[in-house]
Amino acid sequence: MPSHLDHNAAGAAMAVWFAFAVPFVAAVGYVAAAGRVRRRGGIWPWWRTALWCAGLLTAATAILGPETLRRHDFTVHMIGHLLLGMAAPLLLVSAAPFTLALRALPVGRARQLARLLHAEPVRVLTHPLAAAVLNAGGLWLLYTAGLYQHMNSRTWLHLAVHAHIALAGYLFTAAIIGVDPAPRRPAPRVRVAVVVAFLAAHDILAKYLYVHPPAGVGAEQAKAGGKVMYYGGDLLDLILITVFCWQWYTVSRPRIRRMAT
């Protein structure tokens, strides 16, 4: 391994600290908000809290695993990337954190948040196409423009890349299967087309990496990592697609029961 990848213990410590602190604060905040809603006589299902905590745990594992185990193993990195960018967002989005916030906050604050959620920049960012471009585009930049190598030697870049993967993953997942209040989502067929395009971009990148390793990654590691990305991405997208179809199935339930013939 090139030595410049390794003299960054302080950066690793910082990433570990973030991976503990951010999910911890997010979990405490969510549980407190759910408790508040219940004390006021409202309902907040326990399984949403469970989804939120599982999502945070997944995100923390995604960062801590590669940091503490084998930082420069491309396969481990790729598993972390799938967990952080796809698995954690699936869980977190399903936990409906903004719905909870709107119910838990005092009326004035809730109104402000609702306005924010419908503001112009949010509307642009939460459009499936914008979210997909942010998500897939970020990955292509990371692995084909040399960012991956620099990421391992610069702390701020390391944190920025992880934050981007998590946020872009969240935005994309929310744009496809979000349950929180959001600007009007495009028709199902548009969202389906975006999912196909995103998954295709993910698959193409995975096969591309299989033969064109990013700088600093060996040929065998790139092959293993590329396969993990290809098939792991498939599996997680299968969940995304199934949830999407399930939502469509529920919403398009026939209103009037036909007479049995």
Next chain:
Amino acid sequence: MSRTDRRGATGRNVLSGALLGVGVAAFVDETVFHQLLHWHHFYDKSTPGIGLVSDGIFHAVGWLAAVAALFLFADLRRRRVFAPLSWWAGLLVGAGGFQLYDGTIQHKLLRLHQIRYHVNLVPYDWTWNILAAIMIVVGLGLLVRAYRMAARGADA
């Protein structure tokens, strides 16, 4: 039931079948030929960029198609408009179409990967593509019958 209802239901039956056909063909291709037999290769050194793009898109469509098809099927059943003939016609055309595309464009034109390596490819290629063509022809035949019956209001 009105005639437009019937025709719409038939269209959706064909769509559900076709999507499942594509999904099943993609699944068989991946499971049997890539994973179990190891005939197909994940990556063939002669694969050009456009081959990767085609593979990526078809792989993505395959997954989505299978899941969407099953939910559409459930929807047809709960609406009591499932028409088996149209559905099977769609399935055969979908599966055959995917396999023919895979066997001609992806294997031959784009040289994504071959059916099998270190063997004479000719019988493999012909078997692959003729099977695909048979599925398409039978599927189209069923489809014509289904539409004729639907026009008479009899396919259910």
